[in-house]
Structure formats: C-alpha cells, structure tokens
Amino acid sequence: MILGIPKRILIIVAVLAAVGLIYVMGAGKRASEATGGSTGCKVTVTADVLNVRSAPDPNAGIVGKFNQNAQTGAEPVVQNGFRKLADNKWAKTDFLKPVAGNCG
Structure with missing residues (x-):
C-alpha cells in the first residue's frame, strides 16, 4: 500500500491515465487524417454509392465507400x-463535386 491506496488500484489508475494521454495526443492527427488532405479541398459525393479505390484505376481494389451527399476532404x-x-x-x-478549398 502506498499512501493507504492498494497497489492494484494505483496501477489501474496509471494505465487509464496513460491511455487517456495517448488518446488526447493523437486527436489532432486523427482530425487531419479524416479530412483527407491538407489543402482544404472538400468534395460532395453525387453518386448513390461511390467506391473508393486503392489507386487511380477502375480495376484497383475497393478500400471504402461513400453514400450520396457525403462530404470528404x-x-x-x-x-x-480519379x-x-x-x-x-x-x-x-x-x-x-468540389464544395470548398483549393481543389485544383
């Protein structure tokens, strides 16, 4: 016991604090990844369902999908x-359909 607190409780609190710190430190990176690019370009999907491919090729593997009216960086x-x-x-x-930013 340290300061009247069992070691097991101190270890649990320390692990939770470390996980919380790692999550907060990575929040900015996750936000920039979600937008897709750093140019500020934003587009809206006009297809019913749009396939996102791994390369600029209609035969490239599908790595994701967007529904109509979805917006992404x-x-x-x-x-x-592409x-x-x-x-x-x-x-x-x-x-x-570009909606904002420098989409070139």
Missing part, C-alpha cells in the same frame, strides 16, 4: 479521371 491531384482523397484512396471525379 480531398487533394487537388487528379489522375486517370481524385486523390488521401494516401491509397482515390475516387472517380465524375461523382465528386
């Missing part, structure tokens, strides 16, 4: 008719 990079949303995340430009 993007980058001004366009290749082969806009880069983030690393290894591309969507067909035909189904994306």
Whole structure:
C-alpha cells in the first residue's frame, strides 16, 4: 500500500491515465487524417454509392465507400479521371463535386 491506496488500484489508475494521454495526443492527427488532405479541398459525393479505390484505376481494389451527399476532404491531384482523397484512396471525379478549398 502506498499512501493507504492498494497497489492494484494505483496501477489501474496509471494505465487509464496513460491511455487517456495517448488518446488526447493523437486527436489532432486523427482530425487531419479524416479530412483527407491538407489543402482544404472538400468534395460532395453525387453518386448513390461511390467506391473508393486503392489507386487511380477502375480495376484497383475497393478500400471504402461513400453514400450520396457525403462530404470528404480531398487533394487537388487528379489522375486517370480519379481524385486523390488521401494516401491509397482515390475516387472517380465524375461523382465528386468540389464544395470548398483549393481543389485544383
């Protein structure tokens, strides 16, 4: 016992505090990743369901999906008719409508 508190309780409190600290320190990084890019470009999905692919190729693997009217961050990079949303995340430009930022 330390200061009248059992060691087991002190260990639990220390672990919870460490997990909380790690979560708070990573919050800013998670927010910037969610927006997709650092350019401030934001797009709206116009398709009923839009496949997000791992490369700017219609045969590339699907790594995610967006429903119609979803908004996401993007980058001004366009290749082969696909806009880069983030690393290894591309969507067909035909189904994306820029709404804000420097979408190029």
